[in-house]
Amino acid sequence: RKEVEQDPGPFNVPEGATVAFNCTYSNSASQSFFWYRQDCRKEPKLLMSVYSSGNEDGRFTAQLNRASQYISLLIRDSKLSDSATYLCARGAGSYQLTFGKGTKLSVIP
Amino acid sequence: NAGVTQTPKFRVLKTGQSMTLLCAQDMNHEYMYWYRQDPGMGLRLIHYSVGEGTTAKGEVPDGYNVSRLKKQNFLLGLESAAPSQTSVYFCASSYLAGRGQETQYFGPGTRLLVL
Numbered sequence: 001r002k003e004v005e006q007d008p009g010p011f012n013v014p015e016g017a018t019v020a021f022n023c024t025y026s027n028s029a030s031q032s033f034f035w036y037r038q039d040c041r042k043e044p045k046l047l048m049s050v051y052s053s054g055n056e057d058g059r060f061t062a063q064l065n066r067a068s069q070y071i072s073l074l075i076r077d078s079k080l081s082d083s084a085t086y087l088c089a090r091g092a093g094s095y096q097l098t099f100g101k102g103t104k105l106s107v108i109p
Numbered sequence: 110n111a112g113v114t115q116t117p118k119f120r121v122l123k124t125g126q127s128m129t130l131l132c133a134q135d136m137n138h139e140y141m142y143w144y145r146q147d148p149g150m151g152l153r154l155i156h157y158s159v160g161e162g163t164t165a166k167g168e169v170p171d172g173y174n175v176s177r178l179k180k181q182n183f184l185l186g187l188e189s190a191a192p193s194q195t196s197v198y199f200c201a202s203s204y205l206a207g208r209g210q211e212t213q214y215f216g217p218g219t220r221l222l223v224l
Contacts, residue, residue: 032211043199043215044152087152091211095140095159095203096167101151 003027006088006100014108017078021103023088024070032091033071035062037084038102044087048073078107110135113216115200121222122190130185130219132200140203141183142167142213143175145196152199158183190223197221 005024013019025033032051036044048055050071054063061074075082088100113134122128132141142157144167154167158177172194174186183202187194197220201213 034212041218043217045215046212049212095211096142096154096157097211097213099152101149 003092003098004088004090004100006086006103008101009104010106011103012106012108013078015078015080017107018074018076019078019105020072020074021086021088021105022070022072023100023103025088025090026069027090027092028066028069030090030092033062033064034089034091034097035060035071035073036087036089036099038087039084047086075105078105080107080109083107112136113200113202113214115198115216115219117219118217119220119222121224122187123224124191126190127186127188128190128221129187130198130200130221132183132185132202132216133181134183134200134202134214134216135181136202136204136214137180138202138204138214139180140213141177142201142203143173143183143185144199144201145169145194146199146218147196155185155198190221192223195221195223 035047037047038044048062050062059076063072085102087102089097092098116131143155144152156175161180164175176184200216203213
């Protein structure tokens with residue numbers, strides 16, 4: 001089992017919809033998790049950090065389920081500008097991060 | 110602040126040629142990283158550094174060397190480029206400050222094509 005797994009998508013959703021992605025991880029000792037957003041041909045940019053049960057920032061909510069070893073990202077009221085690839089990452093010790101391969105989201109007018 | 114910068118932005122090499130990618134950060138971060146990103150493979154760590162003068166191997170270090178002579182710079186070298194090293198290379202840095210210490214900030218990337 002890969003350390004961090006994501007459904008590659010693409011997820012095609014209409015504007016205004018709510019969409020959720022899951023990310024599963026295999027190392028139960030992981031303490032920190034992150035969601036990054038990556039636009040086409042650009043660098044990843046931090047969207048949210050998740051250390052305890054979850055985090056919320058406007059339309060974005062991240063939830064951590066340690067028992068089932070996954071984190072989720074919920075996007076409410078999707079905008080066209082939310083179209084991107086969303087990368088999940090977990091802290092891997094020694095200040096390293098292990099990334100998933102990303103989930104592609106396309107928000108359709 | 111410029112954040113993390115990378116040079117060059119794009120380069121074409123012939124097999125066997127050498128080159129150095131430069132990463133610079135002006136945030137006084139202790140930690141710096143080099144990743145490569147390939148379609149279907151995600152971000153893979155090549156080498157990283159936990160401070161000036163120190164480097165360590167990541168997941169895919171073969172064919173690459175690195176140096177961290179100054180805290181703000183992290184160099185990635187390809188001594189003899191191979192087509193398998195065609196990729197997008199990202200540099201990142203992070204700071205040492207309790208919770209959030211693993212948050213990494215990425216440069217804009219270098220696109221390398223090896224023919």
